[in-house]
Amino acid sequence: MEIVVLIKPVPEAETRLRPDRGGAELDPAGVKFVLAGYDESAVEQALLLKESAPGTTIRAVSLGPLARSEEVLRAALALGVDHATSVEEPPGVAHDPVQVARMLAFVVSRYSYSLLLGGKQSGDEGSGCVPSAVAEFLGVPDFGSVTDLKWDPIAGRFTFRQSLERTVLSVEAPPPVMIGLQQAWNDPRTAKLPMILRSRKAPIDRVPRAEVEALLARHPRPAVRAVSFRLPPPRMGARMIEYSSPQDAARKLVRLLTEEAKVL
Amino acid sequence: MESSRGSLVAESLEALPLARSLAGPSGEVLGVAPGPIPEAEAARVPADRIRVIDPAAPPGASTAGAAFSLVEAAQDSNASLVLVVGSARGRELAGRVAARWDAGLATGVTEIRPGTQGWTVVRPVFGGRATQELALEGRKAVVALRPHAFSPGSAPSTPPVIEHRAAPTLPPLATGGGVSAEAPVEAGSGPSLAAASIVVSGGRGLRSAENFHLVEELARSLGAAVGASRAVTDAGWRPASYQVGQTGQSVSPQLYVAVGISGAIQHLTGMMSSRVIVAINSDAQAPIFRVSDYGIAGDLFAILPALTEEIRRVRGGPSAPASR
Ligand SMILES: Cc1cc2nc3c(=O)[nH]c(=O)nc-3n(C[C@H](O)[C@H](O)[C@H](O)COP(=O)(O)OP(=O)(O)OC[C@H]3O[C@@H](n4cnc5c(N)ncnc54)[C@H](O)[C@@H]3O)c2cc1C
Ligand SMILES: Nc1ncnc2c1ncn2[C@@H]1O[C@H](COP(=O)(O)O)[C@@H](O)[C@H]1O
Numbered sequence: 001m002e003i004v005v006l007i008k009p010v011p012e013a014e015t016r017l018r019p020d021r022g023g024a025e026l027d028p029a030g031v032k033f034v035l036a037g038y039d040e041s042a043v044e045q046a047l048l049l050k051e052s053a054p055g056t057t058i059r060a061v062s063l064g065p066l067a068r069s070e071e072v073l074r075a076a077l078a079l080g081v082d083h084a085t086s087v088e089e090p091p092g093v094a095h096d097p098v099q100v101a102r103m104l105a106f107v108v109s110r111y112s113y114s115l116l117l118g119g120k121q122s123g124d125e126g127s128g129c130v131p132s133a134v135a136e137f138l139g140v141p142d143f144g145s146v147t148d149l150k151w152d153p154i155a156g157r158f159t160f161r162q163s164l165e166r167t168v169l170s171v172e173a174p175p176p177v178m179i180g181l182q183q184a185w186n187d188p189r190t191a192k193l194p195m196i197l198r199s200r201k202a203p204i205d206r207v208p209r210a211e212v213e214a215l216l217a218r219h220p221r222p223a224v225r226a227v228s229f230r231l232p233p234p235r236m237g238a239r240m241i242e243y244s245s246p247q248d249a250a251r252k253l254v255r256l257l258t259e260e261a262k263v264l
Numbered sequence: 265m266e267s268s269r270g271s272l273v274a275e276s277l278e279a280l281p282l283a284r285s286l287a288g289p290s291g292e293v294l295g296v297a298p299g300p301i302p303e304a305e306a307a308r309v310p311a312d313r314i315r316v317i318d319p320a321a322p323p324g325a326s327t328a329g330a331a332f333s334l335v336e337a338a339q340d341s342n343a344s345l346v347l348v349v350g351s352a353r354g355r356e357l358a359g360r361v362a363a364r365w366d367a368g369l370a371t372g373v374t375e376i377r378p379g380t381q382g383w384t385v386v387r388p389v390f391g392g393r394a395t396q397e398l399a400l401e402g403r404k405a406v407v408a409l410r411p412h413a414f415s416p417g418s419a420p421s422t423p424p425v426i427e428h429r430a431a432p433t434l435p436p437l438a439t440g441g442g443v444s445a446e447a448p449v450e451a452g453s454g455p456s457l458a459a460a461s462i463v464v465s466g467g468r469g470l471r472s473a474e475n476f477h478l479v480e481e482l483a484r485s486l487g488a489a490v491g492a493s494r495a496v497t498d499a500g501w502r503p504a505s506y507q508v509g510q511t512g513q514s515v516s517p518q519l520y521v522a523v524g525i526s527g528a529i530q531h532l533t534g535m536m537s538s539r540v541i542v543a544i545n546s547d548a549q550a551p552i553f554r555v556s557d558y559g560i561a562g563d564l565f566a567i568l569p570a571l572t573e574e575i576r577r578v579r580g581g582p583s584a585p586a587s588r
Binding site: 011013014017026036037038040041095096097098101102120121123124125126127128129130131132133135136137139141142143144145147162163164165166167169170171180183184185219221222223224225226227228229230231232235237238239240241243245246247249250251253254256257258261263264 | 268273323324326327328331351352353355356357358359360362363364366367368369370371372381382384389390391392393394395396397398399400401402403408435456458459462486494497504505507510511512514518519529530533536539540541542543548553554555556557558559560561562566567569570571573574575578
C-alpha cells in the first residue's frame with residue numbers, strides 16, 4: 001500500500017501568541033514550528049498501517065516556508081516515514097485553503113497512492129477543509145472526523161468510523177480515498193536517536209516555488225487576505241463565588257448563569 | 265442546510281436568518297436541503313426558495329455529491345455567497361464546494377459583513393486563543409459558520425417555494441461509491457460534544473472512573489454533553505472520544521463547565537472560544553480560573569451534587585435519589 005500523509009507545520013502549543021507589527025498575522029519571531037495535533041496522529045496512523053500491511057511505503061508532503069516544512073518532514077522521517085516532499089509556499093496564499101489544496105493536489109498527483117491521510121483540522125487555524133478540497137481536485141472521495149482506521153486486505157477496503165455530531169458511522173471504502181483523521185493517539189511513538197540522526201541527512205524532494213507559482217498563475221483568483229490577528233481581551237479571571245455551603249455556592253452560580261450570563 | 269434523519273439540524277436554522285440579513289431586501293436566499301424535509305419545517309425557514317435534492321445521499325457517502333449539487337445551485341442562482349453549516353461535514357463540504365466553484369473560503373466564522381470587495385469575516389483560531397479577520401476579496405465566497413455563533417430567526421411571513429432537483433450520478437471514484445455496510449450508531453446518550461450548546465467536562469480531580477458519574481449527572485441535569493481532559497482519557501476512565509483539547513475535540517458551546525481540570529494550555533486550546541466558562545477546582549490558584557468567567561474554589565465532591573440538585577430544582581426535573 002502507498003500512503004501519502006499531509007502535514008502542516010504549526011506553532012508549538014506553548015507558543016505565546018502575539019500579532020506582528022502590521023497587526024495582520026501571528027508574529028513568527030521566535031516561534032517553533034512543529035509536527036503536532038492531528039497531523040502527528042496522522043503520521044502515527046500511517047506507521048501503524050505500515051506495520052499491519054508489510055510492503056507499505058509512506059510519503060509525507062508538507063507545504064510551507066521551506067525551513068518550516070522541512071523541519072516537520074524531518075520529524076516525520078525520524079519517526080519512520082519513508083519519503084518526504086517539501087513544497088515551497090509562495091507568499092500571500094497561506095490563508096487561502098483552496099489555493100493551498102490546489103498546490104497539494106498538484107504535488108500529490110505525481111505519486112501513486114491508495115490512501116491520502118491528513119488531520120481532521122490543522123493545529124493552528126483549524127480550518128478543517130483542506131483535505132476535502134484536495135480530494136475534490138484529485139477526484140477521490142473523502143471522509144473526515146475518522147477514527148479506528150484499518151485496512152482489510154481480504155476485502156481490499158479501508159474500514160473506519162466517522163464520528164459526526166449526531167451519529168457515528170461505520171464505513172468501508174475502497175482505495176483510493178482521502179481521510180481526515182480525528183484519532184487522538186495519546187501515546188504516539190517518539191523518535192529514536194539513530195533515526196533522528198539519519199533523518200537529518202535523509203533526502204527531501206523539493207518542489208520549487210516557481211512550479212507552484214506557475215500553477216497558481218493558471219488559476220488566478222482574488223485573494224483571501226489576512227486583515228488582522230488579535231488576542232481576545234485578556235479574560236479578567238474568574239469572578240470567584242463566595243459561599244457558606246455547597247448549596248449556597250450552587251444557588252449563587254445558577255442565579256449568575258441565569259440572570260447575568262443568560263446561558264441557562 | 266444539513267439534516268439528520270429527515271429533519272433539519274439546529275445549525276441550519278442559524279445559517280438561514282443570517283443569509284436573509286446579508287442578502288438584504290432585494291437579495292435572494294436559496295436554501296439547499298440535502299434530502300426531503302417535512303413541509304412544516306420548510307415553512308419555518310426564512311428563505312425565498314428551497315431546493316430539495318432528491319434522493320438524499322446515503323449517510324456514509326463522501327460529500328462529493330452534495331458539493332456537486334451545491335455548486336450547481338450556486339451557479340443556477342448566480343450566487344455570490346454560499347453559507348454552509350459549520351458541522352464536521354459542513355466544513356468538509358465547504359472545502360469541496362470552494363474548490364469546485366473556485367471561490368474564497370473561510371470556516372469556523374463567527375462574524376461576517378460586506379467588505380470593500382467581497383466579504384470580511386472573523387473567526388477564532390488557535391482554539392479560541394486568538395481571532396483572525398480575513399478579507400474574501402472575490403465575487404464568489406464560501407463561508408462555513410461556527411455552530412451556535414448566530415441566533416436562529418423567526419419563521420417568514422410567506423413560506424419558501426419548494427423546488428426539486430435530482431441528486432447527481434457521479435463516477436464511483438469520485439464518491440466512494442463502494443462505501444458499504446454503513447451502520448449508523450447512536451453517539452451515546454445526550455447531545456454530542458461538537459454540537460452541544462452546554463458542555464460539562466471532568467478532569468483528574470475526579471480521582472477515579474467510578475466518580476465520573478458525578479460529571480455525567482450534572483450534564484444530564486443541564487441537557488449538556490460530557491467531555492473530559494486528557495488525564496481522564498489517558499487513564500481510560502472514559503473513551504478518547506470524550507477528550508477536549510489540542511489532540512481531542514474543539515468545542516465552542518454557550519456554556520463550558522470545567523470540573524477538576526487544572527487548565528493546561530493543551531486543554532484550553534479546545535475550549536477557549538466557549539462563550540461562558542465556569543470552573544470548579546479545589547485549588548484557588550489553578551490556571552483554569554484565569555480563563556473562566558465564574559469560579560468556585562472548592563471540593564468538587566461536595567459542590568457537584570449540590571449543583572446538580574439545584575439545577576434540577578430550578579428546571580423542575582426529577583430530584584436526585586436521597587443517597588447513593
Ligand atoms: C502533545 C500533548 C497534547 C495534549 N493534548 C491534550 C488535550 O487534547 N486535552 C487535554 O485535556 N490535555 C492534553 N494534554 C495534557 C495536558 O497537558 C494536561 O496534562 C491535562 O490537560 C491535565 O488534565 P487535568 O487538568 O484533568 O489534570 P491535572 O492537571 O492533574 O489537574 C487536576 C485538577 O483537579 C483539581 N482537583 C483535585 N482534587 C479536586 C477536588 N476534590 N475538587 C476539585 N478539584 C480538584 C486540582 O486542583 C487540579 O487543578 C496534552 C499534552 C501534550 C504533551
Ligand atoms: N500547508 C499544508 N501542508 C501540508 N498539509 C496541510 C497543509 N495545510 C493543511 N494540510 C492538511 O490538511 C489538514 C487540515 O488542515 P486545515 O484544513 O487547514 O485545518 C491538516 O491536518 C493537514 O493534514
